[in-house]
Amino acid sequence: MSERVKKFKEERERLNEIVLARENLNIKRFFGLDSAVYRDGALDAKTKELLGLVASLVLRCDDCIAYHVIRAKELGIGDQEFDEVMSIGLVVGGSITIPHLRRAYRLWEEMKA
Amino acid sequence: MSERVKKFKEERERLNEIVLARENLNIKRFFGLDSAVYRDGALDAKTKELLGLVASLVLRCDDCIAYHVIRAKELGIGDQEFDEVMSIGLVVGGSITIPHLRRAYRLWEEMKA
Amino acid sequence: MSERVKKFKEERERLNEIVLARENLNIKRFFGLDSAVYRDGALDAKTKELLGLVASLVLRCDDCIAYHVIRAKELGIGDQEFDEVMSIGLVVGGSITIPHLRRAYRLWEEMKA
Amino acid sequence: MSERVKKFKEERERLNEIVLARENLNIKRFFGLDSAVYRDGALDAKTKELLGLVASLVLRCDDCIAYHVIRAKELGIGDQEFDEVMSIGLVVGGSITIPHLRRAYRLWEEMKA
Amino acid sequence: MSERVKKFKEERERLNEIVLARENLNIKRFFGLDSAVYRDGALDAKTKELLGLVASLVLRCDDCIAYHVIRAKELGIGDQEFDEVMSIGLVVGGSITIPHLRRAYRLWEEMKA
Amino acid sequence: MSERVKKFKEERERLNEIVLARENLNIKRFFGLDSAVYRDGALDAKTKELLGLVASLVLRCDDCIAYHVIRAKELGIGDQEFDEVMSIGLVVGGSITIPHLRRAYRLWEEMKA
Numbered sequence: 001m002s003e004r005v006k007k008f009k010e011e012r013e014r015l016n017e018i019v020l021a022r023e024n025l026n027i028k029r030f031f032g033l034d035s036a037v038y039r040d041g042a043l044d045a046k047t048k049e050l051l052g053l054v055a056s057l058v059l060r061c062d063d064c065i066a067y068h069v070i071r072a073k074e075l076g077i078g079d080q081e082f083d084e085v086m087s088i089g090l091v092v093g094g095s096i097t098i099p100h101l102r103r104a105y106r107l108w109e110e111m112k113a
Numbered sequence: 114m115s116e117r118v119k120k121f122k123e124e125r126e127r128l129n130e131i132v133l134a135r136e137n138l139n140i141k142r143f144f145g146l147d148s149a150v151y152r153d154g155a156l157d158a159k160t161k162e163l164l165g166l167v168a169s170l171v172l173r174c175d176d177c178i179a180y181h182v183i184r185a186k187e188l189g190i191g192d193q194e195f196d197e198v199m200s201i202g203l204v205v206g207g208s209i210t211i212p213h214l215r216r217a218y219r220l221w222e223e224m225k226a
Numbered sequence: 227m228s229e230r231v232k233k234f235k236e237e238r239e240r241l242n243e244i245v246l247a248r249e250n251l252n253i254k255r256f257f258g259l260d261s262a263v264y265r266d267g268a269l270d271a272k273t274k275e276l277l278g279l280v281a282s283l284v285l286r287c288d289d290c291i292a293y294h295v296i297r298a299k300e301l302g303i304g305d306q307e308f309d310e311v312m313s314i315g316l317v318v319g320g321s322i323t324i325p326h327l328r329r330a331y332r333l334w335e336e337m338k339a
Numbered sequence: 340m341s342e343r344v345k346k347f348k349e350e351r352e353r354l355n356e357i358v359l360a361r362e363n364l365n366i367k368r369f370f371g372l373d374s375a376v377y378r379d380g381a382l383d384a385k386t387k388e389l390l391g392l393v394a395s396l397v398l399r400c401d402d403c404i405a406y407h408v409i410r411a412k413e414l415g416i417g418d419q420e421f422d423e424v425m426s427i428g429l430v431v432g433g434s435i436t437i438p439h440l441r442r443a444y445r446l447w448e449e450m451k452a
Numbered sequence: 453m454s455e456r457v458k459k460f461k462e463e464r465e466r467l468n469e470i471v472l473a474r475e476n477l478n479i480k481r482f483f484g485l486d487s488a489v490y491r492d493g494a495l496d497a498k499t500k501e502l503l504g505l506v507a508s509l510v511l512r513c514d515d516c517i518a519y520h521v522i523r524a525k526e527l528g529i530g531d532q533e534f535d536e537v538m539s540i541g542l543v544v545g546g547s548i549t550i551p552h553l554r555r556a557y558r559l560w561e562e563m564k565a
Numbered sequence: 566m567s568e569r570v571k572k573f574k575e576e577r578e579r580l581n582e583i584v585l586a587r588e589n590l591n592i593k594r595f596f597g598l599d600s601a602v603y604r605d606g607a608l609d610a611k612t613k614e615l616l617g618l619v620a621s622l623v624l625r626c627d628d629c630i631a632y633h634v635i636r637a638k639e640l641g642i643g644d645q646e647f648d649e650v651m652s653i654g655l656v657v658g659g660s661i662t663i664p665h666l667r668r669a670y671r672l673w674e675e676m677k678a
Contacts, residue, residue, distance in 0.1 A: 015554035018561055022531070026263050026539040027553075033259070034547045037200045037252050042193035047160060048201060054164045055171045055205045056548070058435070060626070061512070063551035064205075079587070080155035087150045087591040088161060092168045092177075094433025095599045096397070096621070099628035101592075102580035109583055128441035131448055135418070139426040139602050146598070147434045150591050169435070171548070173287070174399070176438035192248070200252040207546025208260045209282070209510070212289035215241035222244055263539045268532035273499060274540060277506045281544045284507045284661070286400070290544075305361070306494035313365040313489045314500060318507045318516075320659025321373045322395070322623070325402035327366075328354035335357055365489050372485070376478050376652045381645035386612060387653060393616045394623045394657045403657075419607035426602045427613060431620045431629075467667035470674055474644070478652040479666075486660045508661070513625070515664035 002110040008066050046075045050085050057089030057097055057104065065104050073111045082108060115223040121179050159188045163198050170202030170210055170217065178217050186224045195221060228336040234292050272301045276311050283315030283323055283330065291330050299337045308334060341449040347405050385414045389424050396428030396436055396443065404443050412450045421447060454562040460518050498527045502537050509541030509549055509556065517556050525563045534560060567675040573631050611640045615650050622654030622662055622669065630669050638676045647673060 019027065038048045049071045056064035072082065086101055132140065151161045162184045169177035185195065199217065203210055245253065264274045275297045282290035298308065312327055358366065377387045388410045395403035411421065425443065429436055471479065490500045501523045508516035524534065538556065542549055584592065603613045614636045621629035637647065651669065655662055 012554075015558055019554055019557045022535055022557070024535040024539060026259060027535070027542060029255070029259050029262075030539075030542050030547075033252060033255050034204055034550070036255075037197070037204045041197050042191060043163075043197045047163070048197065050156075050160070051163060051167045051198060051201045052205065055167050055202065058168045058433075059171055059205070059548050061548050061551060064548055078155060083587055083589040083592070084150070084154050084156045084161065085164060087589060087595075088164045089168065090433075090592060090595050091147055091150050092165065092172070092434050094397075094429075094436070095431050095595075096624050096626050096629055097433070098599070099626060102577075102584055105584045105587070106580055125441075128445055132441055132444045135422055135444070137422040137426060139598060140422070140429060142594070142598050142601075143426075143429050143434075146591060146594050147437070149594075171546075172435045174435050174438065177435055196248055196250040196253070200250060200256075203253060203256050203546075205547050207510075207542075207549070208256075208544050209285045209287050209290055210546070211260070212287060215238075215245055218245045218248070219241055260543055263536070263543045267536050268530060269502075269536045273502070274536065276495075276499070276503060277537060277540045278544065280503045281506050281510045281541065284511055284659075285544070304494065309361055309363040309366070310489070310493050310495045310500065311503060313363060313369075314503045315507065316366060316369050316659075317486055317489050318504065318511070318660050320623075320655075320662070321369075321657050322398045322400050322403055323659070324373070325400060328351075328358055331358045331361070332354055365485060368481070368485050368488075372478060372481050373656055375481075376649070376656045380649050381643065382615075382649045386615070387649065389608075389612070390615060390619045390650060390653045391657065394619050394654065397620045398623055398657070417607060423602070423606050423608045423613065424616060427616045428620065430599055430602045431617065431624070464667075467671055471667055471670045474648055474670070476648040476652060479648070479655060482652075482655050482660075486663070511661045513661050513664065516661055 002107075002113065004107060004110055005070055008063075008070070012063070012067070046072075046077065049075055050077065050081070054085050054089045054092075057086070057100060058093035060093070060097055060100050062100055062103060065100055066107055069104050069107050070111070073108065115220075115226065117220060117223055118183055121176075121183070125176070125180070159185075159190065162188055163190065163194070167198050167202045167205075170199070170213060171206035173206070173210055173213050175213055175216060178213055179220055182217050182220050183224070186221065228333075228339065230333060230336055231296055234289075234296070238289070238293070272298075272303065275301055276303065276307070280311050280315045280318075283312070283326060284319035286319070286323055286326050288326055288329060291326055292333055295330050295333050296337070299334065341446075341452065343446060343449055344409055347402075347409070351402070351406070385411075385416065388414055389416065389420070393424050393428045393431075396425070396439060397432035399432070399436055399439050401439055401442060404439055405446055408443050408446050409450070412447065454559075454565065456559060456562055457522055460515075460522070464515070464519070498524075498529065501527055502529065502533070506537050506541045506544075509538070509552060510545035512545070512549055512552050514552055514555060517552055518559055521556050521559050522563070525560065567672075567678065569672060569675055570635055573628075573635070577628070577632070611637075611642065614640055615642065615646070619650050619654045619657075622651070622665060623658035625658070625662055625665050627665055627668060630665055631672055634669050634672050635676070638673065 049068055053068035056068050090097055090101055162181055166181035166185055169181055199214055203214055275294055279294035282294055316323055316327055388407055392407035395407055425440055429440055501520055505520035508520055538553055542553055614633055618633035621633055651666055655666055
């Protein structure tokens with residue numbers, strides 16, 4: 001596991017614990033729903049991960065992109081599939097997504113090393 | 114074809130003609146690229162359409178959503194697949210997407226009639 | 227009830243029925259959560275409505291703004307409170323919110339008539 | 340003056356009156372500032388109008404775009420200058436701006452007729 | 453005062469000085485307006501801070517969120533009130549706000565320590 | 566050249582290499598188009614850079630802003646022109662752009678040192 005991925009997962013885990021320690025019912029329900037929509041259904045989890053990835057790219061959320069890039073790699077998405085998701089996000093969202101797309105590719109390549 | 118779909122396609126066609134009549138090279142190149150990224154590749158056109166749909170929903174662009182809803186139906190996307198794309202877009206983009214999601218479902222149901 | 231409010235409520239109701247007729251569990255859960263967060267709690271429903279209103283204004287969602295403007299009036303928000311929410315939304319979101327702010331005021335004034 | 344421009348200006352005027360009738364100091368100050376930044380300075384009013392236009396396009400605000408398209412025409416912006424602003428907005432903001440770009444061109448062409 | 457709050461305030465102060473040293477009238481007027489809208493009025497400063505906080509969360513601006521989180525704590529907002537603002541922002545803005553919500557809670561908890 | 570500018574350019578270069586090493590045709594075409602729209606035309610490159618800058622500010626993309634601030638300085642934009650672009654972006658995009666505006670000014674002033 002790359003250093004960046006490890007650090008990302010640890011921080012995410014640590015901050016999630018802070019949020020969930022508040023025991024706020026509505027926030028917990030949202031987090032549950034956020035997991036539920038990516039589970040296998042009529043569309044498989046792999047396709048859903050790509051949907052999450054492209055949505056994160058066009059909304060330009062680095063942490064969300066990193067999360068879905070890692071998940072995409074874990075689910076066996078290939079290089080060309082990744083390129084095509086990035087291309088669609090780039091065309092839909094415009095050049096303003098490029099800084100995020102660059103960091104997505106850096107993470108993607110690091111995970112292959 | 115539903116009245117709404119027909120009207121949407123006609124207006125889209127008519128306005129595209131106005132834009133492209135300007136013969137601006139960069140705009141033409143963008144339009145070409147916008148078609149290219151949705152063609153069959155490592156991911157099939159159907160999956161790419163769903164990527165375009167979820168990106169349009171989270172960016173809350175009614176015309177873009179309508180375009181991809183129509184294309185999704187033409188490519189044979191089923192009801193449950195559609196629901197799952199809508200669910201991901203809703204969770205990623207929040208309640209602010211709901212007015213767009215409502216209009217997406219209205220169009221989807223009208224195309225089935 | 228103003229004509230605009232009546233029409234807004236009817237269309238909203240009609241489209242919600244189309245969405246909920248799909249019986250998609252995750253979408254239903256989201257809709258439930260969307261109601262839950264505005265209920266009286268440590269903050270009263272009135273304050274929460276204003277939070278929903280300012281969020282809708284800065285995100286520039288006309289239907290969301292209309293919904294919260296109507297609710298704000300129903301909950302007894304006064305003119306000056308309304309002005310102050312609009313002012314904060316305008317300063318946070320910039321001149322790009324002005325077309326939405328104009329329509330919010332039109333609806334607000336029509337409801338007083 | 341095209342019918343669309345006339346209708347746009349009348350509605351804008353009418354709704355501005357509703358907003359300003361409230362005599363809210365902060366909203367008035369914002370409206371004043373919104374006029375001030377487009378006046379001739381180190382950059383001329385024409386260039387500033389183009390800055391307002393491209394900002395409105397990438398933020399996808401139809402009313403803001405229409406306002407700046409009309410102003411750009413009134414200030415003597417030419418077809419090629421207009422094309423180039425549109426191209427930059429399209430590349431920065433992505434395909435999601437296309438529906439707005441189409442309507443901007445429709446208005447632009449109607450004003451030439 | 454937590455180390456993070458201290459560092460945030462110092463950087464904010466230092467950069468504001470750079471901006472305001474330019475003596476640009478319109479930017480100064482905007483900064484003045486930005487202070488004015490949060491002052492006690494028909495709504496008290498506390499409620500207005502919460503409006504600023506939720507607007508910042510849905511617009512996903514970390515620095516703006518940090519500023520309003522610190523102000524909310526200084527004005528005596530309680531844990532449950534904070535949770536409810538976060539919940540509304542999360543539902544309105546969707547999962548894309550979660551990385552910002554996590555950092556908001558980290559800051560909130562650090563200020564209690 | 567300031568340390569920040571140097572570091573920015575190196576990272577940008579390094580990450581662009583990772584992206585372009587993928588040899589993805591559509592991404593390459595987009596990057597080509599992204600260069601093309603800023604070249605001298607009916608509007609000169611200097612004006613186009615300001616269009617890119619204001620678009621980046623209202624979309625709140627730090628890397629995009631930094632890129633255009635550096636380019637604006639290289640093309641000889643003066644202090645007052647820079648102020649006026651910042652003012653328009655601030656008024657259009659609202660207080661939510663302020664953290665980005667602060668960093669833009671810091672970079673601008675560092676380049677003068």
